Structures are given as C-alpha cells and as structure tokens.
Amino acid sequence: MELILFLITALIAIVGAVAMLVSRNAVHSALFLLLNFAAIAVLFLLLQAPFLFTIQLTVYAGAIMVLFLFVVMLLGAEKVEDTPDRIAWQQPLALLLGLALLVVSVVVGLGGATNPPPESEALIQFSDPRTLGALLFTDYLLPFEVTGFILLIAVIGVVVLNQRGRKI
C-alpha cells in the first residue's frame, strides 16, 4: 500500500519537475513546480515527518511560489524569447554537475540500503509538530519573539523605502 502511494507521488513529482523544465511559459513552469512541491510534501508525510509536510506546503508551495508568480507576472516575463545563452559553458557544466549528483545519490542510497537507519521512536517524537511548537513557546520563547520584531522591522523598511520613492 505504502509502495503504491510512494510510486504515484514520486511519478507526479518527476513529471512535475520535467514539465517545469520543458514548458516555455514561465507561469506554467511555476505552476508545475508547485505540483512538484506538493508531491514532495506528500513524500514527507510518507516518511512520517508531518512537520516537514506542513512546512513544505505553507512555506514552499505557499509563500515562495506565490512570490515567484508575483514577480513573473509583474515583470511580464511569462513569454520567453529564444535568446542564446550568454555563458556558453553553462549548460554542459550543469549537465556534468547534475550527473555527478545523481551518481553520488545512487551510491549513498545503495550504501544506506545495506545499513538501514534504526526505526527510532524518539526521532519521530522529536520532529513532531506538537513538540516543536511547544519548544518555540518554552525554551525558545525569546528568539521566537525577537524574530517577530525582526519581521516587523522588515515590514517597516519596505513601507518606508517605498513611500520615499513615490513622493519624489
């Protein structure tokens, strides 16, 4: 049952990634990336990491993708002109590095298969959203609140700098 679920989501993730690469319209690319993110979120769920699942959905699929779409649409960059790459060696290099990454991950994956990680109850407990949330409100209370202020400052900064530009 788990294997079937895994195969389906993995397939969706790969299809999403490939479609993102080949589609000529930047908005379509972004939407395919969204599909890919969602599929990966489900994979996290299968790995019993519910916290990563929610983070993947809210932060990546939610916030970051919306930002991407905004920028793409604001800049009117949805249509790609066929300009030749200015840096000629970029493509072969990317291919080479990609292959190297694939090889490494296969080697590590095979090595890991002979030595499976221990099923750890503690580890699952540790990544439990409830535990993490509790930590934020107990041990990490001060950093949590300071972060809030940093975000406030950033918001003020955006407003301040924008007002100035408009007035002149």
Added chain:
Amino acid sequence: MDALTIPPVDLGLIAPLLVVVTWATGLLLVDTFFIPVGRKKLTGYLAIAGLVVAGLVGLPLWGVSGSTFGGMVRLDPFALTLTWVFLLIGILSITMSLDYLPRQDIEQGEYYPLIMFAVSGMILLAQGADLIVLFLGIETLSITLYILTGFAYPRLTSEEAAMKYLVLGAFAAGFFVYGIALIFGATGSTRLSEIGAYAADRDLGDTNLTLLLGGAAMVLIAFSFKAALAPFHMWIPDVYQGSPTPVAAFMSVGTKGGALAALVRLLFEALPTLNAYWLPVLAGLTALTMVVGNLGAIAQMDVKRMLAYSSIGHAGYVMLGVMVAGEQRGPEAFIFYILVYALSNLGAFAVLIALEHQGEEAWQLDDFAGLYQRQPLLAVAMAIFMFSLAGVPPTAGFMAKFYALTAAWEGGLPWLALVGVLTSAIAAFFYLRVIIRMFMTEPEGEPAPELNRGLTIDIVVAAAGTIIIGLIPAPIFALVERSAVALGG
C-alpha cells in the same frame, strides 16, 4: 497533551531592552496617528525620551547578575554598562539627525523608531548568552541599518550603499548560520556556556572539536565582517560615504560596539579552551586591520571617507581589548575604548553634518580650509575630536589608546601593542592634516554654515565629554573596573 511549562522568566533582567522595544513600537503608532507631517521632530524628542527612560530603568539593576529565558540572555555589570553606552550612542545619533533630516528633505517619522530598534539589537548583543540570540541581535541591528542606509533613497549613492551593505551583510549572515549549524552539530547546544563546557572536556584532535573549530571560524568571519576587521572591511568606505551622515556615524560606533561585545562573550564563554587556535588568527586580523585602516586613511581627501578608514583602524584598537578579555584589563579597555570612541567619532560626524548644506556634500579637505576664521567654535570642537581620535593627550582618546595598548601588552601580546603604537603614529598624520587645514589656511569664501540647536548640543556634549574624560578619567575607570569584574572567568 501535557500542559506547557514555560521556564521561569525574569523580565526585570531585560528591562532596558523591553523599554526600548515597546517604546519604539508604540512610537511607530503615535507617529503615524498623532504627529502631523512637518512636525516629525516631535517623534525624535519622544525617541530620545524613550532611550533616557531605558537608561534610568537600568539604574537599579546595577550589580545584579543573573540569566533568564533558560540561560538565553544574561545580565551582568558588563552588559549593563554597555547598554548605557549604546543608549548614549542612540541619543547622540538622534540629536544630530533632528536637523539633518529636514535639511536633506528626507524626514520621515519612522527614522527615529528604527534607530531605537537598532539600539535594541545592540543591547541584545551585549546580553545574549546563546548563539541564536546573538544571531538575532546581529540581524535586528543589520536589517535596521540596511533600511537606514537607504533612507536617502532617491539619492543614488544612498541606494548604492544600501544595496552593497545588504548583499554583503546577507552573505555574512549566511556564514553565521552555517557556523551555528556546525557548532550545534558538534556540541549539541547553542548555549555559550554549554559549548564552553563541552570544549573543555575534549582533547585536541577529537573529531567533534574539529567540527566545532570549523563552525567557530565561520562565526568569527561573520563577526569580523560586522566589526569591519580587515580583510572584511571593503564595504565600509562606500557604505559610509553613501548613507545619510548621522546613520554613518551611528553605524561606525554601533555595529562595532554591538558585534564586539558579543564576540567577547563568545570567545571567553564558549571558546576559552581553544584560544591556542583563535588567538593567532584574531591577532593577525587585528594587526592587519590597524595597518590597513590607518594607511588607507592617508590617501583620502574626502573627510567622510577618511573617517570611514579611521573607523576601520579603531576597530583594531578595540580588538586589542577584546582579545585579552580573559584578563581583568581586557574588558575594561574594551568598554572604555567604545565609550571614548563613540564620543569623539559622533562628534566628528556632527561637525561634518554642520558643514553640509542641503543636498551638497562638503566633505572635501578643502571645505575645512580656514574654518577657524569662519566658525571658530566648530573648528575648535573638530580639533578636539581629531586630537582625541589621533590619541593626543590630554584628550580622552589618549587615555583609551593607552588603556588598550597596556591591556594588550600585559595580556601577552606585546608585538601587537607595538603595531598599535606605530600605526597610531601614522594615524596622527591624517588627523592633524584636518586641523592644519582648519587653522592655518585662508578660507575660500564659503559662507559660514549655520549651526542649529540639536547639532550644537551634540557637538558640545561630545567635545566636553572627550575633554573631561581625558582630564579626569578616574570615575569612568572606576565604572569600567567594576563592570569588568563579573566577566573574569
């Protein structure tokens, strides 16, 4: 599920910080709803009041030591004295902005709360006892300064400065986070004291210790960037030149004080047993900083850029105290130097502001020609600041340099003290050059710049402080001696 048990929190220990932060937040709202455009100076006065109140709230905390929030922040006399110094820096910076902003036509009420937030970041750095808190303190300070640097936004130089600072600062922040991750991976904690205990238990050559050293190196890079130690100083001249002058003044003393205060804690709480590794590195950086800063300043004909290079050089002298902070003299020299440097440097920048006309830059050496005949008081004040920065007696700068150099000498770094003496001799050249221009050349037909109230107060306070601390340093010595006691171990 189990009920959450929040560890005991003693808000009293972070009272000054709380006052600054809540006051700034409240001030933002007051400024938006109640203070009409054109009367934003009122916001500035309220901000100053807030900083003063924060300082007063700190008074009963003198002598109190303790930590709260599960050991995340600590209050001791060292942190409290630094807090007062930082509040003073904030007050002086706001005072000199009061007239600068409308004159440059960049006045916006948010400026003053932002300075307060920056000060709160510095206080957090002085009190932080945990890597995460230190990181957040640095970020609070930096993000505020990114905004303030770009505050004169339509001016291209300001925009350029903000962009440079943002990109390089984000890069440094990345180093900091990587460093924290490595240190956490090695020791399983971000608490400075726990890291220190862990490192003390291990023998050299332990894999985890190597990992810890790698992380520490990255964190040190981030600190060196913030405090502008060579070779991480490249951004300083451009950023100072481009940002609004009061912001540059604030930055030159603020980031240095905050970042190095945190560095003192990091080095002597988390890494004291590893000092065989970091001491040579930091000593090398310090020597390089003193040489690069002071030699670089010689070539500058632009006084604002000259002050930027001189601030790099002074970072080196402050580091003298930081590196030997394990001894009693070290933290003393550190606090004393920060205080004196703040007074002299803020004063010098205030004089620069006084010479600036609207939208014009009057930072060339020639703009100072014959200043004595145009504005005798301004020229005398500038001379005091220059003497102090150069370290000429009887100004406070001499005392501070003397303190820092003796601390380094006694702390086992005599060669570094020698480098310090030699570079100060070089530095005297470019500081005295300004004085010679002011007193011994004819004015070039410039109209006398107008002095206004905020600036006058600023310059008078800074000049008086510089002279008084130089003549009767005993009370300040007593203060820093008692502040440094608690750090001892």
